[in-house]
Amino acid sequence: MIEACAIGVTRAPDSDQRPWAPNRRETNPLLPSSDESFSCLSDVDLFADLSPDEIAAFDQMAPERTFSNGDLVFSQSQPVTALFILKSGRVRIFRVTEDGKALTMAILEPGAVFGEMLLVGQRMYDNYAEAIEDTSICQLSVVDVEQHLLSDPRIAVRISRHLGDQVARLEERLTDLALRPLLARVASTLVRLAEPQRRSRLGHVTIRLTHDQLAGLLGATRESTSKTMADLAARGLIRQSRGRIVLLDLDQLTVLSKTME
Numbered sequence: 001m002i003e004a005c006a007i008g009v010t011r012a013p014d015s016d017q018r019p020w021a022p023n024r025r026e027t028n029p030l031l032p033s034s035d036e037s038f039s040c041l042s043d044v045d046l047f048a049d050l051s052p053d054e055i056a057a058f059d060q061m062a063p064e065r066t067f068s069n070g071d072l073v074f075s076q077s078q079p080v081t082a083l084f085i086l087k088s089g090r091v092r093i094f095r096v097t098e099d100g101k102a103l104t105m106a107i108l109e110p111g112a113v114f115g116e117m118l119l120v121g122q123r124m125y126d127n128y129a130e131a132i133e134d135t136s137i138c139q140l141s142v143v144d145v146e147q148h149l150l151s152d153p154r155i156a157v158r159i160s161r162h163l164g165d166q167v168a169r170l171e172e173r174l175t176d177l178a179l180r181p182l183l184a185r186v187a188s189t190l191v192r193l194a195e196p197q198r199r200s201r202l203g204h205v206t207i208r209l210t211h212d213q214l215a216g217l218l219g220a221t222r223e224s225t226s227k228t229m230a231d232l233a234a235r236g237l238i239r240q241s242r243g244r245i246v247l248l249d250l251d252q253l254t255v256l257s258k259t260m261e
Contacts, residue, residue, distance in 0.1 A: 044085055044111050046162060049154040061148070062138035073129035073137065082139050084115040089135025094216065095127050104216030107132070109196055113162065180260060185218050186228045188257035194247055205247045
């Protein structure tokens, strides 16, 4: 993995000595040069305004943890107060209902920020986080977030926007659950999951997702989800293979996602 992530955690610098503070740049022989691909944070939107040297300084405070497929990042029985940055792999956020069913809240891709961090208004409540493939995660403590994220206006503004986007996505999902039929909800979910993915030369997008995972996102049964996916495949809008869904016609899926009947 990336060398900078493996550097041991050191004492955070005082707030007036931050390497990323204006006119206070400091060099550190342990940090890789700015032209190397080293960062756990460089692909995260929250840190988009920082320079390579600033991100390198942050990396020293974000130790990397690795998880195998099926490992829990945190749970009700193992709560962790921290901010996690997903470097590689994927993480499923879910909660367990009173009757023992797992309801998937989100499937996170690399670059996602999550965790229990009251300082930035981020709550996981009774959720669980599970690695659904081999995963690498960088972790920031409460002290690091308070001293080095919230005190930097560039990052604080992005945190505010990030939380606003989360609220908007939640409202959209609640609207889907309350008003739209399953076909529209499936189409809407596939379109949303396709947004961060790259398109092929033919304009197709491949999503790594099983029917069980999709059903969990929809709050639907696996049987009804599989039936709806077969309908979309019969229409020529998607192509399915084991653990993968190829979206063949995003435009038509977008139209379907907005239907109310």
